[in-house]
Each structure stands twice: as structure tokens, then as C-alpha cells.
Amino acid sequence: MSEITFTNVSRSFERDGNMFLAVDSVSLTVRDREFVAIVGPSGCGKTTCMRMAAGLEFPTAGQVTVSGKEVISPGPDRAVVFQQFALFPWKTVSENIDFGLRAKGLDEAERRRIVEHNIALMNLRGYETAFPHQLSGGMQQRVAIARAYALDPDVLLMDEPFGALDAQTRVVMQEELVKLARLNPRTVLFITHAVDEAVYLADRVVIMTSRPGKIKEILDVKAVRDAENWDQHSRIEDVMDLASFVHLRTRIWKSLREEHAGDDH
Amino acid sequence: MTTRTVRSFKPSWRETTIGTAAFFGVWYFVALIGIAPAKFFPMPHEVLAKLFALTHTQFAGATLQMHLLSSLHRYAMGFLLAIVIGLPLGLLMGRFRWLDVVVTPLFDALRFIAPVAWVPFAALWFGTGIGGPTLIIFAGAFPPILINAYRGARGVDPRYLEAASMLGIGSFKTITDVLFPAAIPSIIAGLRVGAGLGWMSLVGAELIAANRGVGYLIVKGQSAVDTPIVMAGMIAIGAVGVVIDVVLRKLEKHLLRHRKS
């Protein structure tokens, strides 16, 4: 059972000598093998929430647990796919994926098997010995995802992983991620500000308010997806054409619009 | 990651020739107008002739090559010692705050002492053979190597360290496999400055050398009031210094070949 739970989690930061509240009493449970997406206006604290689950940041109040244990440091049981990839530029594709496996103390044959498997899974064959700067943004992000998957983590934390990609690449990546998620469901916390992406990928979508970031509402997408059998369509544009999809998307849009109306800009 | 925006200017043969000719022209001119007695200001051809003569006749007990070899031996010892101590210490100081706090005040006080100031103690503690001179060269090369390793470690993009901790990389591996490679641009800059300062400390180091070395050659040339020998020694030091820098630049290029510039 790998669950992520946020219990009354708040996080303040200091700015210009004053403390301000970035995340305000968030309570949320991402259930075992559930794919939860958080959407919200930029600066609402999405990244901060994800970093608290990763152990890269800590709550000023409340508690974050993963698989029942309080999060006190980062670790390979909670693989992170960072927004800016964060691949090691001096390591090849294979070496980047292998790095975490070495730390796990796996033997060489096992490591090679896992690296090869994930390279194939992410369509990176032929690029094993390439260095990150020789790859396009989309391919670099695939390496980052392969690196995370290779750890075989209890939970996956993804922070706008497709945010830096061009539209065509992003669609391909989204379709691939859906395939992987349905084939081998994992507990995923996925951050995005793209509403389409959230509805297409997630079982539930959490909408956050702008500053301070609170949970505004949570929508059950999976119930609709299963009822309307979205997964019979393999292409994202076919799913996005469905009335049930459009309906959900519009609802989220409206909810987010209210947040922007309350904003300064 | 430090990015180099300054494009290195590659001089062509023509420019090199013009530059060299201009240098010798000015030298002849200054020598001929006689700002110093001719005995103390040798002409270029005298110096070059002496330089050539020194390659096959002995002065101060050895030929120029033998003096150079002996200098390079001391230099390699001092420079390597500076790397072996300065590089890991700098990286560790960049990683562990407490070490930084302990070492930095001491280091800041010591690094302003010119390498030659160590001459008396170097001789007393480590003798005049290889030990003493090695310490002087070490004193020249060590500070920039340590400072640059430290700065490199401090300046590492925190995302790399976060990625490493997320992957479960241990503390030692993080230093050797993340901090070190990420700091290489800065480390190499430190090696280049340190190599230069170490080589520049050579004459000071060989003030106490027992019987060999280019610095020793210069000192003996001075006592013999043989200015062509002094200048020939200076030219040899300058030339070897250039070679050392070229080698390190090649190394830098090689190590950074996989980084985006």
C-alpha cells in the first residue's frame, strides 16, 4: 500500500522579512495506485506540495506521509520528475538511468536489464550513449521519466513534466504516460497548470486556489472515464472531443477562472 | 554551471610572427639607446646564443635541460600536493558548512603570505633538496586550487543535488559523482591559476635549492654577473609556463567536451 497523505499541511516562506503563507491547510490522500493531478494558478503552491511529498521541503504545520511513514528526507521510494529534467549533463542516457540503480546496490546484470527495459519503454533505443545536451527537450524528459521509473518507486511525483515541451511532443508524451499508467498503475501525484492534461491523465483532479494555496475542490474524473469508456480511444484528440471530457474541462476552467478574477492581474 | 561567453581568440601564424618581430624590435631598440650599461642589458641574439649554448654546455653544474628537468620534478611534486589536498578540501568545505567555518579564517590569513616568505621555514623544516622548494611551490598553487574547488562546490546547481538525493545517492558518492563533475569548470580554472602561480614561485623555491634548477641557474647567473644567462633562464621559465597552460587548456576542453557551452 503506497499512499500519499497530506494532513492539514501548511507552509510559509519568508519574503522581504515577512512570512507569507504559500500552502494553507491542505488535506489530501492520494490512494494506492491512484493518479491525482493538482491544477491551479501559477504561484499557488503546487510545486511546494510536491516537494513536501518528495522530502525536499518541509511543512511548517501539519504532516505529510508516504506509505504510512512521515516524510523526513528524499529517497528512491518517491521518484521525482522535475520540471527542468535535472539530468546530469556529464552522464550519458544510460548512466543517468543507471545512477540510482547503483546506489540501490543491484548487481550489474540486473541493472543492465532494468536500464534496457526502461530505454525501450521510453523509446530511447539508439541513444544509450548520447549525452543530455545532444537530445531534444522531449527526449531529455523521457530520460528523466525513465530514470524515475527505473527506481521502481512506490510513488511517482511529477512536477509539470511536459511544461517545457512543444505541443506535438507533449501530446505524444501524454499518450505514452496514459498507456503506462493504465498498464502498470502507480501512485502518482502530478502537477500541471494545463487543464486538458489533468483531465486526460488523472483519476482525480485537485483544484487549488491562488495565494495562499488551498484545496478548492476535487473532481472525480475516473468515474466519468469509466462510465463513458474513454480508454477505448487511443488518441488524445478523440478523448478530448467527447462531450463528457469537454464538460469536465469546462467545469475546471470556470473554477480556475474565478481564481484569476480574484487575482491582481 | 559557469558558461564561457568569451570566445578564445586563435592567433594565426601571421599575427604570431608580427608579434614576435615587434617584441625583438622593441628589445633591440631599448638595448641600443642604452638605458642600462650594455653588460646589464644583453641584445636578443646574445641571449638566444646563450640559450642555445646552455643546451650543450654546463653552467652551475648542469645543462639547461637538466636544470629544467630538476625544476619540473619539484614543480610536479608541489603542484600535485596542492591538488591532492586543495581539491578535496575545497569540495568538502563547499559541502559541509562546519568545515567551511573552521578552515576559512585560517586559510584567509595564510593565503596573503607570498610563497617566497616561506623560504626560511621551508629550508629549515624540509631541507634544501626537494622538500623545501616543493613547499614553496605548494604555497603558490594551493590557494587558488582550494578556493576554486570551494566556489565550484558552492555554485553547483541545487537541482543536481536534489536529483541525487532523490535517487538515493550516498553522501560520499554525491561528492565524487555529482559535486566534483559539476564543479569541474571552476576546478580547472583553479588548476590553471594554481599551475601558473606555482610555476612563478619556482625562482623563489630554488633560492634554497641545493644544486639544480632553472631558478638556481638564474641565481648563479646573477652572482656571475652573466646577464644573458639570467635572461635565458627567464625565457626558459616563460616558455615552460606557456606549455603548462596549453596542456591544462587542452585538458579543460577534453573534460568539458560533453557540456553545452
Ligand SMILES: Nc1ncnc2c1ncn2[C@@H]1O[C@H](COP(=O)(O)OP(=O)(O)O)[C@@H](O)[C@H]1O
Ligand atoms: N524556497 C522558497 N523561498 C521563498 N518562497 C518560495 C520558495 N518556494 C516557493 N516560494 C513561493 O511560494 C509560492 C508558491 O510557489 P510554488 O509552490 O512554486 O508555486 P507553483 O508551483 O504553484 O507555481 C510562490 O509565491 C513562491 O514564490
Ligand SMILES: [Mg+2]
Ligand atoms: Mg511550480
